[in-house]
């Protein structure tokens with residue numbers, strides 16, 4: 001879907017909006033804590049139960065994915081995220097080679113198993129290579145799987161990064177891709193631990209952008 005964007009706002013407008021956004025996000029966090037405080041307090045225990053269970057790595061990964069979906073479900077009514085918004089489908093979308101393989105198996109779409117730019121989990125989490133890569137602001141078009149109507153054509157199998165991505169803002173103002181990313185932090189619940197535990201199960205995989213794993217939707 002073509003995104004309609006108004007002219008980029010000036011710095012003063014952005015600064016005022018930042019204050020409003022932080023206030024709103026704090027209020028939203030309070031509501032989420034009131035509604036689901038017990039769930040979030042128990043997250044470390046739930047995660048520990050997943051990673052220490054007597055099961056295969058594949059099963060544990062699936063359970064981490066289900067936990068991420070649970071978190072998403074708890075916060076979704078409080079986010080600015082709306083069906084067919086798709087702003088976040090125009091920024092870098094990193095996923096693991098396991099997730100890419102699952103998408104390829106479930107959809108029959110050919111996967112590039114040797115993406116030109118990829119990282120190991122070690123480089124991602126300990127050497128900050130991904131941050132450096134993202135700092136170069138790679139010029140990316142829409143995600144390969146973004147449908148014409150603005151929906152996700154692989155919604156059931158979308159990557160963990162897409163499941164955990166959300167905005168606690170009131171509007172999509174800071175999700176706009178024409179604003180300087182340094183000025184546009186989108187408030188969200190920190191879900192970094194989900195990705196760290198996922199990677200910690202087995203460090204033998206690659207991380208790359210979805211457009212590199214899937215340059216096209218060719219079957």
Ligand code: SF4
Nearest residue numbers: 089143145146152162
């Ligand atoms: S996989 Fe789906 S939700 Fe994720 S960026 Fe692509 S189109 Fe958007």
